[in-house]
Amino acid sequence: MDPLSITAxxxxIVAPTLHCVRLLVEDLQNIADAPNTVKALTNNLQSVELALDSLGAVTDSQWESLGDAITTQSKATITSCKTSCERFKTSLDRWTRHSTDGTLSWRDRATLGIFRQDHIKSISKQLQQCNITLTSVTSIATLTQLLQQAQAAEEIKTIISTKETAVNNAITATNDQSAEVSAQLVALTLAEPGEGETDADQASATKQVAMEKKALHESRMLFEELLFVIQTAAANARADQGTTITFGNNNSGQQVGVNSGTITATFGRRG
Structure with a gap:
């Protein structure tokens, strides 16, 4: 693996996504009396901006430690975020075509019906998931670096346990959200356009929720890879010291027993 090609x-992907996010934040901040859902979206965009900046600081060696699968899934997550932001910006321009001077006109405000609200809420949730996912990648990248350094055994175990719990919780939350999004897709298909809305609004909202579902699937795959990296990196870092490391209490993943010499570890991914 060529670490320079990974970083490049x-x-x-990060640079054009950041540009897209910042343009959308600027557009939303120019709406002086925006609805609360739009203000929440602005906050989520700013969180993603910070997550992308942090991801850009991951070093060549850290990406190499994380491996190809995590690199590929990280790119997919970023790309999905960029696609949703671009689509939303196009929709926002259409929704606010009657507004001027940064003030959302009463006509445009009145047309933010069910499909448009669902579109906004869906991209907000996708951005929240993107933030959690990319922040986790940066966090685990830092962990792999720590595991390569001399650390007290108990400190290592505490760090690993904390990170493993966080990733497992993220997997559970992602599964729950995916089920909710599947139900929402069905509801959108059956719903009727509200006053001022068109079939195009329904199609736009449905596409966004479908994109959110796709992004959740990508996040789930990435979290699974991160969990595997946590367990593998920890065992490899401590193998030559005969250290006992126990991973969580989820009855899954790797378990290592007491060994006075070299550890022989067996790894397996969860299905």
Whole structure:
């Protein structure tokens, strides 16, 4: 694996995504009396901006430690975020075509019906998931670096346990959200356009929720890879010291027993 090509590939996706996010934040901040859902979206965009900036600081060696699968899934997550932001910006321009001077006109405000509200809420949730996912990647990248350094055994175990719990919780939350999104897709298909809305609004909202579902699937795959990296990196870092490391209490993943010499570890991914 060429670490320079990894960094270049990530930066090549992060930079245009950051540009897109910042343009959308600027557009939303120019709406002086925006609804609360729009203000919440602005906050989520700013959180993603910070997450992308942090991801850009991950070093070549850290990406190499994380591996190809996490690199690929990280790129997919960023790309999905960019696509949703671009689509939303197009919709926002259409929704606010009657507004001027940064003030959302009563006509445009009245047309923010059920499909448009669902579109806004869906992209907000996708951005929240993107923030959690990318922040987790940066966090685990830092963990792999720590595991390569001399650390007290108990400190290592505490760090690993905390990170593993966080990733497992993220997997559970992602599964729950995916089920909710599947139900929402069905509801959108059956719903009727509200006053001022069109079939195009329904199609736009449905596409966004479908994109959110796709992004959740990508996040789930990435979290599974991160969990595997946590367990593998920890065992490899401590193998030559005969250290006992126990991973969580979820009855899954790797378990290592007491060994006075070299540890022989068996790894398996969860299905």
């Amino acid at each position: 590939g990530i930066v090549g």
